[in-house]
Amino acid sequence: MLQRLVLCLALIFILAETAFNLYTEFSLQHSAKTVQFDSVAKPSFTIVLIPLDSRPPCIQFVEKLAALANISILTPPLELLDNYQTPAKIVELRTWLRQALQGANAAIISTDMLIHGGLIASRSSRGTQKDIADTLTLLEECHQANPSVELYVFNIIPRLLTADSNANAPYQLDMQKYSVLKDKVLTFENPNDIAELKLLEKSIPIDVIDNYLKRNQKSAEVSIELIKMTEKGIISGLIIGQDDCQPFGLPNIIKRQLEYFVDKHSGRIVTKLTNHKPQIFVQYSDADTAKIIMPYMPHSVAKTVEEKIGIIGGKQTFDRDKADFILFVQAIDLTAVIHYYPCS
Template sequence: MSKNFKYFVLIISFFIATTSLLHISPWRSDPIMTWKLNVNYWLTVVLLPLDSRPPCTQFVEQLGQITGIRVLLPQQELLDNYQTPANKKELRIWLRQVSSQADAAIISTDMLIHGSLLASRLSMGSNEDTNEVLDLLTVIHQENPYLKMYAFNIIPRLLIADNQENITYQRNMLKYSVIKDQVYTFENAEDIKTTHSLEKQLPANVIQHYTALYEKNTTLNLALLNMVEQGTLAGLVIGQDDGQPFGIPNMNKQQLQHQLSQKPSLANKVFITRGTDEVAISLLGHIVMENSNDRPKVFVMYSDHDAAQIIMPFMPHTVAKTVQEKMRIAGAVEAKKIDDADFILYIHVGTSNNQSTFSSSAEQVRTLLDQGYRVALVDLTEHFQVSETLLPVLLAQKVAIPKLIAYAGWNTTSNSIGTAVTQASIFTKALKKDGNLAEIMAIYKENLEFLTARFLDDLYYQKEINPYINKQLQRRKIDPYHLQTVYYQTNIQVQKMMVSKANHLLREGLVNYPITIRTDQGLEQIIITDLETQTYLPWQRTFEIWIKPTLALTAIKKS
């Protein structure tokens, strides 16, 4: 799809997107419909994203807005468009120019070197690109010594990249990678035999390219780690793309962890974590806490006693380990007592075997909210099925979901936990500053809109609409990852279905649930009265959506 056509589609989408707008409220109220939030930003952060998808761009910008941070993003035309890499050279120029305007920067080295996450899986960047980017970071630091630069680099996923050359060998290469790690760990004779057998079945150039990908990645990560040690970078996150408990990516991660363990001075500056799309979000949370010297206290709860130790799909370790990693990046500390916490991180792990417990979990969430606790809900699913999610049960049992301070259930466990921890951390931090009714309502509005987007996207789109549309397309022999000529009509269908879901969510879950807020004049109550949504498919595939809810809030007039 040409870029001109892409922008035409986006413009048309905004004009034709049906919006959901209802007004359902029996309360006597004073409407406060619009505000200009955070006109005076207290921090400016440059974001050089991993790619152009909403989680890597829009999410960070919206979360920054909640806490009064201005996020500077490159122009859309410089970024990648699905399988078309970004304009790397122009992005490097942009980054150097804009850095003088900022207090901090979040920089994806994969974007600067390769042109996107997808391009990095194919190692499209050269050694020259890598050297130019390392030199660029040094120059930017020299020109802007007070700019705090936080880089992040991704260890490639376990599964070999999708292209015509690799597709035939994906299954055997995955097996080879897993057994290679098992041999390294256990030295089992049968595994060694299997490794030799696979090496005979797989082309030597495919194995060489796969292993070279991780070797180059480790070399780059070590160079970035040294830049933190030298003070060029303020911090570094090394994320790990989709994996399993064993595989060559885990071997590389362990090597880096060993190197890091030898440098105790970097303990709170360099983080190695499972995750990709949410890393910039987590770094934003880290920057907020570093600049405010405020570490959120979090009480962690699980929906059942087995949840913490489950290893979810695409994850190399347990849910509890992921929680620890994401909290550490955000600068959060675990509270031992619930009443000592700034918020509760409630982790629901839905499986095919524990659905009988969902009702009691929903009642537990209701009790926490009714007692005035701030709750961030992570809604994980073992098989990415709507039947495994907790949110529909909360809606059915009339739990006041607008009282949640965060919700996430998108894609992988690390994506969801990282997003919820950051949203809850920055929102509770924003509320610590005194403000009048309009100011506090503005903060709530930004947070509630991000919360509503997560309800609509993480549940309704990802668990219901996306599978439905994919089945329709596949029946017509159309690849949901390559929409081509059916993009426009698929986009319209998505918009219509999302409007229906937005109306349902507004009617069943958002209106008529008063939210108590604290202002400099004391306690007040607000409610959601209206919801408008704009939605479109940002890429030529159905995997993700761009969505922007706009809420109307009303302050309830005191009798």
């Protein structure tokens, strides 16, 4: 029962990030205490949460939704977390995590928070090799000290764009083209793409390209170590997500390489958290929604839904009557909105 609830909550945690721009009325105040429930019933489980960052979808959405399942979410004090471009206090966060796990049933942990200090900090790869080593060691020690507490970890493949900085600003669009072309050349080997890529490489400072490649390589190496820890049973569940991206780009190459690594070296690492495989009927807001490729996404809405259903071990059914529940999906095509409601 616990495993099923934690897995569903991990999915909620990821989906909530996508919903952030549609949600505008949540209070930005946050308490370090666990969620207070309206019900007099004592919370069934306690889950420690190290969020991706301090925004409402990463904390408050999870707290509110967990309350519906009578789950208590324990989050770090706000003063330890990031504040937009100010990174979290990662050393203090690691200490807090060690203490918080005592008496908890499970944990959902962002490695980007523990290594870099949050999502924005991860885009400039603020974490050092020591931060990476300390975080991986921390996860192993937390498992050894609390073997009954299941650790659900997620790591993020960096976004397509370079980090926002004065040094990168003049080359950000060229680096976006560079990243897209790297993927296209690897995929199609089109001579025109190869020629354009060579010209771009000559026009961009070598240190800008090197920093971009090193950022992605560092993240990939962390993911590989986490995969190994999952295989050893130190981590109960691992999700490797993607920051802002497009259908082509260097992050997509990294994703394919990680998939290959899992297949070749570890078999298919899939943690069977429950024997129950929920049947899910997907209802889109209209017929075209499934085909839309949303901004900052590498593929269609339908593919995104398929991946998220896979996270919880679910199976999509096309028979509404056989479904355990219906997943309603609405995605707005902004180009259509602009067409019907042109700016004056």
